Amino acid sequence: MAESPIAVAVTSYLEGLARHASPATVAAYQQDLRALCRFAEQREIDDPATLDTALLRAFLGTERSRGLGARSLARRRAALSRFADYLVKQGILADNPVGLLRTPKQPSHLPRPVDVDALAHFLDSPHDGSPLAVRDQAMLELFYSSGLRLAELAALDLHDLQASRVRVIGKGGKPRQVPVGQRAQHALADWLSCRVAMAPEGETALFVGKQGARLGHRAIQKRLAQLSISRGLPEHLHPHRLRHSFASHLLESSQDLRAVQELLGHANLSTTQVYTRLDWQHLATSYDSAHPRAKRRPSGSKP
Numbered sequence: 001m002a003e004s005p006i007a008v009a010v011t012s013y014l015e016g017l018a019r020h021a022s023p024a025t026v027a028a029y030q031q032d033l034r035a036l037c038r039f040a041e042q043r044e045i046d047d048p049a050t051l052d053t054a055l056l057r058a059f060l061g062t063e064r065s066r067g068l069g070a071r072s073l074a075r076r077r078a079a080l081s082r083f084a085d086y087l088v089k090q091g092i093l094a095d096n097p098v099g100l101l102r103t104p105k106q107p108s109h110l111p112r113p114v115d116v117d118a119l120a121h122f123l124d125s126p127h128d129g130s131p132l133a134v135r136d137q138a139m140l141e142l143f144y145s146s147g148l149r150l151a152e153l154a155a156l157d158l159h160d161l162q163a164s165r166v167r168v169i170g171k172g173g174k175p176r177q178v179p180v181g182q183r184a185q186h187a188l189a190d191w192l193s194c195r196v197a198m199a200p201e202g203e204t205a206l207f208v209g210k211q212g213a214r215l216g217h218r219a220i221q222k223r224l225a226q227l228s229i230s231r232g233l234p235e236h237l238h239p240h241r242l243r244h245s246f247a248s249h250l251l252e253s254s255q256d257l258r259a260v261q262e263l264l265g266h267a268n269l270s271t272t273q274v275y276t277r278l279d280w281q282h283l284a285t286s287y288d289s290a291h292p293r294a295k296r297r298p299s300g301s302k303p
Contacts, residue, residue, distance in 0.1 A: 004046035007037045013086045020173035022151040024217070032079035035063065048087055053097040056080055060101060077101055113245040118233065119144070123183075125231040131194040132210070136223050138184070138191035139207060142166070143239060145184035147246035147263055150239035154217050156206040161188065178263050 003011070010033045018026045039059045040046065063076055081098040088096055114122070123140055127133035143153060152168040160167045164185060165177050180188070191207075198212055199205070205214035221238060228237035247264055 004037070004041060006040050006046055006048045006051070009048045009087065009090075009092070010034070010037060010083065013083050016086070017082075022155075022171075024151060025171070028075060029079045029082065032076045033083055035059075035076070036080065036083075048092050051084065051087070051093065051097060053100045056097055057101055112241075113248040114233070114235065114237070114241060116249055119245060122228070122231050122233045122237075131198055134187075134190050134194045135207060136227060138187040139220065139223070140227070140242070141184035141187040142180065143242040144246050145181040146178040147243050147250075148178070148239075149243060150217055150220060153239070154207070154215060154220060157204040158206055159204070160206065176262070 014026060014030055014033070017029060021029075036059055039062060040051075040055075045055070059080075060073060060076060064073055068076070077098060080101070081096060084093060084096040084098050087093040123144065127137060139153065142148060146166060146168075148166075148168060149170070152170060155169060156166065161180075162177075165179050167175060167177050169175050195206075195208065198210075199208045200212045203212060203214070207215040207220075209215045209219060224237050224239060224242075227233075228235070243264070250259075250263070
């Protein structure tokens with residue numbers, strides 16, 4: 001059975017998206033837009049030009065009634081908006097109908113950062129010196145040193161390393177350069193000396209597995225979880241937790257939200273505020289010492 005015109009348009013859009021977005025983003029948007037295709041098919045709608053605000057609102061309403069949470073609905077809406085932008089560029093739609101759609105407000109669940117001392121003890125734990133252990137140490141240090149996303153670290157090539165910095169491709173294909181601390185630099189140098197014997201000639205990936213191929217997302221997540229157990233960290237560890245710890249620890253020390261925003265590669269400052277946790281006591285002390293109206297009025301002075 002031939003695909004409907006809507007399904008064909010979705011396939012074409014996803015093929016273009018795959019050229020500049022991460023595999024995880026493509027897979028998520030594919031799931032969202034295939035749900036739209038099923039919704040349209042059930043209503044015998046096959047022309048992408050008929051995707052108007054009322055129809056898309058009905059689609060999101062149906063998804064909500066199925067039990068989808070606020071976060072999933074927000075992602076559905078984002079996928080619809082990006083797809084609608086594509087249809088506008090193709091001349092199929094006159095404008096984007098998603099702008100008038102609203103989804104439930106998402107609760108801001110902050111991942112708890114790992115305690116600074118506990119994380120330092122974890123990173124400083126000795127390992128057996130095997131090539132895989134050296135590789136794992138380099139990944140851990142780089143995650144925490146530079147606040148990388150899982151997809152960013154997995155996609156790194158050898159040429160992305162430049163002395164004390166690393167070039168990464170963030171969300172939306174946006175490149176940025178972030179500093180690499182000395183501990184991470186030393187760990188990476190140790191790994192590069194081991195990598196020569198593991199990676200075949202011509203392999204560009206910075207981090208490779210036993211077979212010499214680029215290390216995948218699942219493999220990296222699994223290694224971090226295993227290391228948290230073997231090194232005695234009393235809590236689950238995953239790449240995003242390391243990234244959040246990087247942001248929280250740096251913000252607590254520097255109080256420079258804009259700098260943390262740039263290092264994380266966030267387009268909007270509000271995103272950084274969600275990811276990070278301000279050290280309120282430090283801020284309160286700074287306020288009391290700096291604001292001209294914060295100090296107590298001298299005793300005996302008139303109001």
